Amino acid sequence: MHLAAQILLNGILLGGLYGLMALGMGLVWGVLNIVNLAHGAFIMLGGYAVYYCYAGLGIDPFAALPIAMVGLFCLGYLVQRFVLSLIARAALLSTLLVTFGIDVVLTYLALFAFSADFRTINPSYAGDHFDLGGLTVPLAQLGAFATALVLAGGLRMFLARTRTGRAIRATAQNLTAARLHGINPRRIYPLSFGIGTALAGAAGGLYGVVSQVTPYMGNTLTAKSFVIAILGGLDRPLGVIAGGVALGIAEATTDIYLDPTYRNAIGFGMLVGILVLRPTRLFERA
Amino acid sequence: MTTGRWLVISCVAALAAVPLLGSATMVQYGISALSIAALAQAWNILGGYTGYASFGNSVFYGLGAYGTAIAMVDGHQSFGVGLGCGVALAVACAWLFGGPILRLRGPYFAIATLGLSGAMSAVVSNLGFAGKNVGLILPLYRGDELFYELSLALLVLCTLAVAWIARSRFGAGLVAIRENEDAALVMGVNTPRYKALALMLAAGFSAVAGGIHAYWSTFIDPASAFDSTLNVKMVIMTVFGGPGTVLGPIVGAFSLSAISELLASQLSTMASAFYGLVIVLAVVFMPGGLMELGRGFRRGGRHYFLDNMRRFRL
Numbered sequence: 001m002h003l004a005a006q007i008l009l010n011g012i013l014l015g016g017l018y019g020l021m022a023l024g025m026g027l028v029w030g031v032l033n034i035v036n037l038a039h040g041a042f043i044m045l046g047g048y049a050v051y052y053c054y055a056g057l058g059i060d061p062f063a064a065l066p067i068a069m070v071g072l073f074c075l076g077y078l079v080q081r082f083v084l085s086l087i088a089r090a091a092l093l094s095t096l097l098v099t100f101g102i103d104v105v106l107t108y109l110a111l112f113a114f115s116a117d118f119r120t121i122n123p124s125y126a127g128d129h130f131d132l133g134g135l136t137v138p139l140a141q142l143g144a145f146a147t148a149l150v151l152a153g154g155l156r157m158f159l160a161r162t163r164t165g166r167a168i169r170a171t172a173q174n175l176t177a178a179r180l181h182g183i184n185p186r187r188i189y190p191l192s193f194g195i196g197t198a199l200a201g202a203a204g205g206l207y208g209v210v211s212q213v214t215p216y217m218g219n220t221l222t223a224k225s226f227v228i229a230i231l232g233g234l235d236r237p238l239g240v241i242a243g244g245v246a247l248g249i250a251e252a253t254t255d256i257y258l259d260p261t262y263r264n265a266i267g268f269g270m271l272v273g274i275l276v277l278r279p280t281r282l283f284e285r286a
Numbered sequence: 287m288t289t290g291r292w293l294v295i296s297c298v299a300a301l302a303a304v305p306l307l308g309s310a311t312m313v314q315y316g317i318s319a320l321s322i323a324a325l326a327q328a329w330n331i332l333g334g335y336t337g338y339a340s341f342g343n344s345v346f347y348g349l350g351a352y353g354t355a356i357a358m359v360d361g362h363q364s365f366g367v368g369l370g371c372g373v374a375l376a377v378a379c380a381w382l383f384g385g386p387i388l389r390l391r392g393p394y395f396a397i398a399t400l401g402l403s404g405a406m407s408a409v410v411s412n413l414g415f416a417g418k419n420v421g422l423i424l425p426l427y428r429g430d431e432l433f434y435e436l437s438l439a440l441l442v443l444c445t446l447a448v449a450w451i452a453r454s455r456f457g458a459g460l461v462a463i464r465e466n467e468d469a470a471l472v473m474g475v476n477t478p479r480y481k482a483l484a485l486m487l488a489a490g491f492s493a494v495a496g497g498i499h500a501y502w503s504t505f506i507d508p509a510s511a512f513d514s515t516l517n518v519k520m521v522i523m524t525v526f527g528g529p530g531t532v533l534g535p536i537v538g539a540f541s542l543s544a545i546s547e548l549l550a551s552q553l554s555t556m557a558s559a560f561y562g563l564v565i566v567l568a569v570v571f572m573p574g575g576l577m578e579l580g581r582g583f584r585r586g587g588r589h590y591f592l593d594n595m596r597r598f599r600l
Contacts, residue, residue: 029393035397037396083566083570086570087570087599093339094569097565100518101522101563101565102566104558106562185600186600219404261411262408262409267401
């Protein structure tokens with residue numbers, strides 16, 4: 001009973017972070033109609049940005065998150081503006097191939113620049129934890145979870161309340177109608193993509209605190225983000241966090257009862273299971 | 287047509303003669319270039335003709351390698367029998383996975399295949415008879431010439447299969463699925479069976495390449511057998527050469543292998559980043575690949591590139 005509760009807690013804390021990863025992917029998918037296979041690579045870059053802020057400049061990882069987010073926002077904005085905008089109206093296969101290519105470029109540039117070593121962001125409080133009713137609550141993980149919740153809530157507020165947020169939602173719902181109302185997709189697309197990569201950057205930094213950063217971490221995280229984005233629904237930020245928590249719990253359970261190496265297999269099993277059971281629910285644009 | 291056929295036959299004969307004339311390094315480079323070309327050609331069946339972008343074909347390569355290795359190491363079988371086991375394993379898995387996965391379309395299919403290779407290497411690294419994380423050591427066979435000729439034979443066989451697909455009723459069905467799957471279904475194409483057959487064909491050819499490579503390198507482990515850079519290469523080479531054409535994947539594979547060999551002698555990570563750049567530029571500027579480039583360039587000069595770029599711009 002106690003073990004089960006601890007597993008549940010670990011799963012929830014990690015899952016919040018997964019949800020944050022999926023948030024950016026879901027936003028880009030919903031608004032630009034692009035499944036961004038480079039999403040994991042942007043997460044990885046965020047991880048390195050925070051790592052170097054911490055290891056090189058001595059900035060606390062949580063304080064370094066805004067820096068990583070601004071950097072990743074600019075990168076994402078430029079990538080959309082100068083590369084993805086060229087294929088904005090192309091068939092889905094083209095957008096998959098191009099984002100796949102961007103993923104390859106970013107991964108190997110990172111390998112070249114940062115080497116293949118595993119990097120861990122280890123602030124002084126990394127190992128700290130406290131007891132809560134017999135359960136061990138790791139502090140860093142709790143901080144990551146809370147940050148993920150705050151960012152998801154912030155995105156929700158932004159999309160619901162601000163003028164730009166409404167314009168983004170309108171573009172996602174109906175591009176033609178949005179244009180007729182004076183919304184310029186040339187402004188909205190790079191902005192949405194930049195927000196997506198900024199969220200990926202934040203998720204990468206937090207992931208570096210609770211786990212490790214390597215140039216190759218992107219692929220599995222892309223697949224996980226995709227699973228969660230479908231689980232949670234593309235247009236509901238808090239639903240996406242809940243989807244992340246579901247995956248986190250499933251993975252934590254696998255770790256204890258099966259073997260940690262099966263982690264990726266579980267994510268994949270969930271993916272296929274969900275897709276086969278309800279394949280046409282979301283964003284099937286003709 | 288007959289001159290074209292003679293040209294192809296003399297090209298194959300020239301390639302087959304390379305081990306007699308060329309140096310040892312040339313033969314080794316040839317083995318990897320030929321097998322990656324065969325993998326690209328196998329990817330072409332599903333990705334080029336059927337329009338299903340698979341990012342997990344290396345799974346079948348890995349299964350072929352493991353099937354061969356397990357039969358040879360644990361079962362003490364000959365290489366031929368092992369290769370057969372590898373192919374059977376990969377085709378069986380393609381049939382098994384194909385059922386659920388091929389029901390998915392577009393991005394759903396792409397991501398499912400992306401997850402497949404990670405899942406498969408996780409499963410294999412937990413199997414005792416597959417050597418877990420450590421891997422398997424195969425009996426040593428010194429004869430690069432044999433592996434070279436085998437790879438060449440595989441590429442020829444795979445290309446013949448694709449050439450048959452290109453002009454057969456089966457291939458027409460696959461192209462119909464690529465252009466409009468619902469319409470194809472309505473017109474009487476048995477789309478689930480066609481897709482499953484395409485996947486199993488691709489799996490079989492990829493598995494042979496895996497088996498040959500396993501015996502050649504005499505050692506496999508989960509990381510090398512389910513290497514995701516292979517996926518990168520086969521997708522990019524096919525798209526660069528010309529997806530959905532018979533010779534495109536070979537042209538793409540040979541030209542990119544040569545360029546990356548030149549780059550790799552300088553900086554190996556840069557060679558991989560270069561692949562990514564190639565695919566982005568190829569999709570934006572010449573979506574038909576090298577095969578269409580000649581025709582398009584003759585007609586429009588540099589406007590061919592600009593028109594392609596402008597076509598899908600926002």
